[in-house]
Amino acid sequence: MTQAEIKLCSLLLQEHFGEIVEKIGVHLIRTGSQSLRVIAHDTGTSLDQVKKALCVLVQHNLVSYQVHKRGVVEYEAQCSRVLRMLRYPRYIYTTKTLYSDTGELIVEELLLNGKLTMSAVVKKVADRLTETMEDGKTMDYAEVSNTFVRLADTHFVQRCPSVPTTENSDPGPPPPAPTLVINEKDMYLVPKLSLIGKGKRRRSSDEDAAGEPKAKRPKYTTDNKEPIPDDGIYWQANLDRFHQHFRDQAIVSAVANRMDQTSSEIVRTMLRMSEITTSSSAPFTQPLSSNEIFRSLPVGYNISKQVLDQYLTLLADDPLEFVGKSGDSGGGMYVINLHKALASLATATLESVVQERFGSRCARIFRLVLQKKHIEQKQVEDFAMIPAKEAKDMLYKMLSENFMSLQEIPKTPDHAPSRTFYLYTVTILSAARMLLHRCYKSIANLIERRQFETKENKRLLEKSQRVEAIIASMQATGAEEAQLQEIEEMITAPERQQLETLKRNVNKLDASEIQVDETIFLLESYIECTMKRQ
Amino acid sequence: MAGNKGRGRAAYTFNIEAVGFSKGEKLPDVVLKPPPLFPDTDYKPVPLKTGEGEEYMLALKQELRETMKRMPYFIETPEERQDIERYSKRYMKVYKEEWIPAGPKPKKAKDAGKGTSLTNTADVLKKMEELEKRGDGEKSDEENEEKEGSKEKSKEGDDDDDDDAAEQEEYDEEEQEEENDYINSYFEDGDDFGADSDDNMDEATY
Numbered sequence: 001m002t003q004a005e006i007k008l009c010s011l012l013l014q015e016h017f018g019e020i021v022e023k024i025g026v027h028l029i030r031t032g033s034q035s036l037r038v039i040a041h042d043t044g045t046s047l048d049q050v051k052k053a054l055c056v057l058v059q060h061n062l063v064s065y066q067v068h069k070r071g072v073v074e075y076e077a078q079c080s081r082v083l084r085m086l087r088y089p090r091y092i093y094t095t096k097t098l099y100s101d102t103g104e105l106i107v108e109e110l111l112l113n114g115k116l117t118m119s120a121v122v123k124k125v126a127d128r129l130t131e132t133m134e135d136g137k138t139m140d141y142a143e144v145s146n147t148f149v150r151l152a153d154t155h156f157v158q159r160c161p162s163v164p165t166t167e168n169s170d171p172g173p174p175p176p177a178p179t180l181v182i183n184e185k186d187m188y189l190v191p192k193l194s195l196i197g198k199g200k201r202r203r204s205s206d207e208d209a210a211g212e213p214k215a216k217r218p219k220y221t222t223d224n225k226e227p228i229p230d231d232g233i234y235w236q237a238n239l240d241r242f243h244q245h246f247r248d249q250a251i252v253s254a255v256a257n258r259m260d261q262t263s264s265e266i267v268r269t270m271l272r273m274s275e276i277t278t279s280s281s282a283p284f285t286q287p288l289s290s291n292e293i294f295r296s297l298p299v300g301y302n303i304s305k306q307v308l309d310q311y312l313t314l315l316a317d318d319p320l321e322f323v324g325k326s327g328d329s330g331g332g333m334y335v336i337n338l339h340k341a342l343a344s345l346a347t348a349t350l351e352s353v354v355q356e357r358f359g360s361r362c363a364r365i366f367r368l369v370l371q372k373k374h375i376e377q378k379q380v381e382d383f384a385m386i387p388a389k390e391a392k393d394m395l396y397k398m399l400s401e402n403f404m405s406l407q408e409i410p411k412t413p414d415h416a417p418s419r420t421f422y423l424y425t426v427t428i429l430s431a432a433r434m435l436l437h438r439c440y441k442s443i444a445n446l447i448e449r450r451q452f453e454t455k456e457n458k459r460l461l462e463k464s465q466r467v468e469a470i471i472a473s474m475q476a477t478g479a480e481e482a483q484l485q486e487i488e489e490m491i492t493a494p495e496r497q498q499l500e501t502l503k504r505n506v507n508k509l510d511a512s513e514i515q516v517d518e519t520i521f522l523l524e525s526y527i528e529c530t531m532k533r534q
Numbered sequence: 535m536a537g538n539k540g541r542g543r544a545a546y547t548f549n550i551e552a553v554g555f556s557k558g559e560k561l562p563d564v565v566l567k568p569p570p571l572f573p574d575t576d577y578k579p580v581p582l583k584t585g586e587g588e589e590y591m592l593a594l595k596q597e598l599r600e601t602m603k604r605m606p607y608f609i610e611t612p613e614e615r616q617d618i619e620r621y622s623k624r625y626m627k628v629y630k631e632e633w634i635p636a637g638p639k640p641k642k643a644k645d646a647g648k649g650t651s652l653t654n655t656a657d658v659l660k661k662m663e664e665l666e667k668r669g670d671g672e673k674s675d676e677e678n679e680e681k682e683g684s685k686e687k688s689k690e691g692d693d694d695d696d697d698d699a700a701e702q703e704e705y706d707e708e709e710q711e712e713e714n715d716y717i718n719s720y721f722e723d724g725d726d727f728g729a730d731s732d733d734n735m736d737e738a739t740y
Contacts (some may be wrong), residue, residue, distance in 0.1 A: 016602045018609045055544070056607045089594040093587060112605060356580055381655075511582050511592050 001029055004440040007081040011447045016085060017056055020045065024053040028063060028077035042528060056060040060114035061160075061236060065177055073177045083241055086517045091242050095156065102147040105129065107156070107237055115160050115234040118148060119193060121427045126198065138198040149190050155241045158187045162359065191233055205209075210257050246281045247525055248272075251341045252346075255315070255322060262303065264313050267323065269296050270336055281532055283339045289330025305331075320344050339529050346432050346526035349519060354403060361386055362394045366426065367402065374407060374423040397423060402434045429530055436523040443516050450509040457502050465498055467491055606633035 001009075009029055013022040027043050028034065033041075057063035062082055065075050071216060096104035105125045110116055116124075122144045129139040151157045161180035215342045228353070247390045248271045256264035259509035273296055274285035294308050303311075312334055315323035316358050322341050347370065355363035365384050369375055398404045409421040454461070467490050474484060491499075582588075602608060 014597065017607055019611045020609045021607075052609055056609065059607070088598060089591040092594055096590075097587075108598075112601065114607075155593050356577060357575075359577060507592060508582065510595050511588060514588070514591050514595065515583060 002437060002440070004031060004437055004444060005079055005534050006082065008078055008444045008447075011444055011451075012082055012085045015447070015451075017053075020049050021053040024050055025057055025062065025077055025082065028057075029079045029082070030077060033066070033074040033076040035072050039075070040094065050347055063240055067177050067179065069379050074138060076272060082521075083440075086513065087521070089514060090246070090517070091237065091239070094242060094245060095151075099147055099151065102129065102144055103151060104482055106144070106148055106151060110157060110235060110237045112267070115236050117231065117234055118145075118191065121235065121269060122148060122196075130198070141197045145193070150245065152188045152190050152235075155188055155238055157235050158238040158241075159189070160236050163235065186328070215405070220231050242527065243521070244275070245336070248275075248523065250345055251322065251336070251338075254341070254345060258318070258320065262301075263315055265298065265301060266308065266311055267315070267336065269293060269298065270323075270334065272296075272338070283529075283533065284324065284335040284337045285335040287326045289328050290332045290334065292332070294331075332375065339533065342522075342526045342529055345429065345522050347428055349522055350403070350426075350428065350431055350435060354398065357401075358394065358397060359374050362398060363395055365391065366398065370426050370428075374425045376421065376423055380424065399424070403431050405430070429527065432523050436520060436527065439516050439520045443513055443520075446509050446516070448511050450506055452503060453505055453509075457498065460498060461502075463495075464491055606631045 006026060006029055009024055010026045013025045017025075023043055024039060024046065029037060031042070036047070036050060036054070040047045043050070045053075055062060057077070058065065058075075063075050063077050063080075065073055068074055069518065092104055092108050095107040099106075101127065105128055108119055109121055109124050122141050126139040126141055128524070130137075148157070157226060159182060161182035163217055164181045187192050225333050248268070251271065252264050252268045268289055268386075270285065273288055273292070278285045279333065290305075290309055290312060293312070294305055297303070297308070309332065312323070312325075312332060316325040316334065320340075322344070324335050324337050325332060328333050351367060351370075353365060354366045361384075365380060365386065368380065368384050372379075375383070376471045377392065377395060380386075380395060381388045384391060386394075395404070399406065404424050404426050407423040409414075409423060410417070411419045411421070448457045467487060471484060471487055474487065
């Protein structure tokens with residue numbers, strides 16, 4: 001794991017789970033797989049706290065465990081999974097667009113809690129939805145269950161591996177840690193539950209639990225001691241399926257930008273048809289015949305078969321090669337080249353970065369070198385039609401930032417510099433890796449800056465929160481305008497402006513984080529699929 | 535010797551034309567320090583994307599951040615003891631549910647991976663009951679405190695089911711201990727208060 005990734009993981013864990021979990025998590029990421037005692041010894045934390053931290057991490061699928069020989073259990077952290085925490089808002093928003101509020105809340109609960117049983121999810125979501133509804137209306141469990149089943153059918157949620165039900169063949173002591181297994185077929189199988197009930201509105205008296213001693217608290221949570229029917233069957237969000245969806249979205253919007261709306265709809269239809277049949281890491285989708293595509297087009301689109309054929313031919317002939325023709329039967333068999341599409345998207349990202357960082361002339365040189373694969377400095381000046389001095393300067397700038405690399409071709413065995421060809425080249429894989437590393441650094445910087453800004457203005461933020469609380473309580477008990485005015489004036493005008501600036505800055509930093517994460521997704525997908533191919 | 539073109543003038547070992555400098559041209563300055571930490575950018579960054587989706591995701595992100603802090607998974611660092619206990623602290627405490635992971639008994643997984651530093655709760659409880667029955671408060675004062683300490687530790691771990699019962703038992707233990715303390719240490723029938731200390735005064739104190 002690179003230093004930048006470790007730093008980013010550390011910031012994310014600290015923000016979401018606190019310092020203790022962060023310490024344990026980062027230690028595991030740095031040192032690989034270790035057992036409980038070694039972790040406690042190396043980090044200097046008490047065994048108890050290490051246990052708690054590991055519980056939290058395992059619950060959220062950030063750490064996995066394995067029983068090694070001699071009965072030692074070792075824990076290993078998944079660095080890439082920690083980095084996914086950046087993408088939670090995008091997952092939740094996507095579910096909202098596909099399955100509306102109910103689906104959104106289901107995925108939110110699953111992401112916040114790591115693993116949950118179906119009945120727990122349904123109950124929580126129903127309660128939350130009931131809160132937002134008007135007085136007197138409640139959310140029925142059945143509706144939430146239906147949405148859950150739909151999510152499972154489209155593979156957006158999946159079952160967690162569970163303890164295998166062993167027949168009592170080995171009478172020996174149970175292993176120190178269970179080895180969890182999951183059957184491929186069962187991964188999306190929803191248990192037959194009859195969840196009957198309605199969401200409960202949380203009574204306002206629960207809010208005033210501040211003064212009660214701690215001993216009384218557990219009584220509130222253990223209201224219903226009924227046995228949970230699906231105990232042991234836990235569900236988690238299937239991040240790979242979301243990634244597949246994002247990738248499809250990116251391809252469709254790329255086609256829409258390059259050509260027009262209709263062609264993007266055609267590509268979307270093709271991708272939708274291959275959702276279940278093609279695995280997410282396949283280089284291209286299953287071949288689809290033109291007739292099938294015609295039948296599966298969305299209902300609103302009435303384009304004739306001929307027009308569809310023309311569009312398909314255009315798409316297949318496009319130099320970007322998103323769509324390829326693999327045969328002629330059934331009116332023409334077409335595939336979508338997923339890997340090529342991802343490579344094009346990554347290349348486009350690189351070009352755009354070069355353009356925004358160094359200018360459009362540099363971008364022209366970059367595209368030229370991409371096209372020619374290997375090119376000498378003299379030829380760059382000629383082909384790009386840029387004066388020699390400037391071209392040289394730009395080439396060196398890009399070289400120093402590692403967007404390009406030099407390939408030496410010696411003419412003589414002694415590699416004398418005067419008798420060697422130096423060719424400029426762009427390897428997309430290494431440039432993508434470099435850019436990805438930079439993205440991790442940027443997000444770490446953004447998070448640090450946001451935390452710094454918040455800390456600087458902590459006193460002011462607390463004051464404004466207190467004032468808001470006072471105003472809210474006064475409004476609830478019915479106060480006159482004059483009194484409310486007085487309370488509001490507790491925050492002076494310059495302070496108000498400071499708060500405004502702070503809010504604007506924090507919003508900007510947050511939005512930047514989300515958008516850098518989009519680039520990270522593209523680059524990571526590209527790198528992953530290229531590595532798989534090799 | 536013969537190779538020097540002019541005294542003291544360096545000759546390049548390679549063809550300077552290839553790098554792009556013409557002969558005799560002024561070379562750029564030598565760089566003497568690392569590049570600045572925040573270099574000036576010639577081009578300003580592109581503005582952020584705005585739209586309904588982006589705004590919704592922004593609001594979601596900020597909400598999630600706040601929600602995560604309140605969840606039981608957020609483990610707070612234990613604060614150091616402050617010199618003066620503030621009265622208001624009692625009323626500003628944030629209450630969180632104690633989260634105990636479900637599933638097969640976590641005890642087994644933990645026991646294998648660690649040593650036996652934590653005593654089993656059941657054993658401790660049994661021992662305490664035995665000692666109560668014996669009514670022997672003296673020698674087991676220290677033992678009691680030790681066991682209480684370890685009981686507290688194991689209570690905080692996820693093995694114990696009934697926190698309330700343990701709390702009550704502890705409370706009883708404390709009460710009983712105090713009574714035992716009083717009765718057994720100082721005043722035995724008939725003794726003077728200062729009798730013991732007088733005895734020890736025979737020896738010289740240093």
